[in-house]
Amino acid sequence: ESANQLIGVLERASVLVVGPGLGQAAWGRSLLSAVANAERPQVWDADALNLLARTPLALPSGSILTPHPGEAARLLGISTEAVQADRPGAARKLARRYASVCVLKGAGTLVADPAGQLALCERGHPAMAGAGLGDVLTGVLAALLAQGLDAWSAASLGVWLHACAGERLGVKGRGLAASDLAPVIRELLEEHSACLA
Template identity: 45%
Template structure:
């Protein structure tokens, strides 16, 4: 399994180091977060400011779709405003099929842009790439105070490759505990821990615990039976979900979903941990619901999942 990795001695050490943990480890608790959705019920007087402003960063050339999917998810899961900071110049324009999204061309003044926009939640990573512009936005996001921050995809790879970004992440978590969530798939988790995806999959609970220790963040380890934990919360496991979700863009949708829930949560008494847990379970439950209607597993799309999440959320209010 993991022994094919060029750095196989590191993996052997990793697996050996976790053998005793594995034996002692109690199984993760089952994630049961959907009852929290009632907190999102809106008072008759609420306005878009109550639902919060989500700013999403990513969409480098060739991957604009990733950011659009996150944006569509944020919009349909209830964010008051959804702003896309798009890195691809040819895609940074209003989207006729989703005119509600506010699309901007990301430029090299990320810190000033963030200060001017004053988002309630930032999410960074879907299709972000590894350019100097991507790094500028990641640094500015990590340094932006107080608001919940969702870190996904290439933003995780940038943190894995640049120790100074990991330091910024830790400083952020010291100053604002519980305000940052990372959503790696096993490939990104492997990059962060400098092991293989196979080693992550061989002991997901131990890998998650190492990711929490490494980053001091809330961490969502995606894949079959997604796991979530934080420095303050033991591991919980999502029982829902299915292989119909194995399609590019599904993770981007989760990122936008968590961001939208966290933005509403600010005025609806949901913290980032709770918003992340709801997002994970709603995402997987919606996929199961679509498969039960024969919309998948084959050919289930992230865009269809967004609409099913909206249905479920409104049913559970």
């Protein structure tokens, strides 16, 4: 199989999610160029970010990057400690470097755009550190982009929805599974539909 076989799929998609399950082998690397050339909104996460750190590419307008501090460090060529010491600066540098909105995940998730705009989400819960919860955020961001929101709005709203859902579930005193979040995100969207119209 080659990345060329996916060109038809890429042309039909209105939004692309790149990274979760991609792997870092040759096939994943070959896919990146094809995806980066697809002029549609994209959400880059996980393995795509690790590959991007080694293979600089220009991303399409309207893209969102979703690194955790370790991925951000690789993308910037600095230590994770340096990212954590200046999270706002790291988020802004990534947004400028890739001309994309950057969602720097972690306690106090940050959303930055290439113009230097920055938003801090102080919501969330420690139980959100589980496997797959970042993939849920990636899916929420892609869904919001597919509904026509611009990258900044999709990232800001998506981070807030994800964090509030985790907060609502986390207070119940148990660990969170990725599958727990979707129904609560839907509840939040319904509760706040007047604000989102």
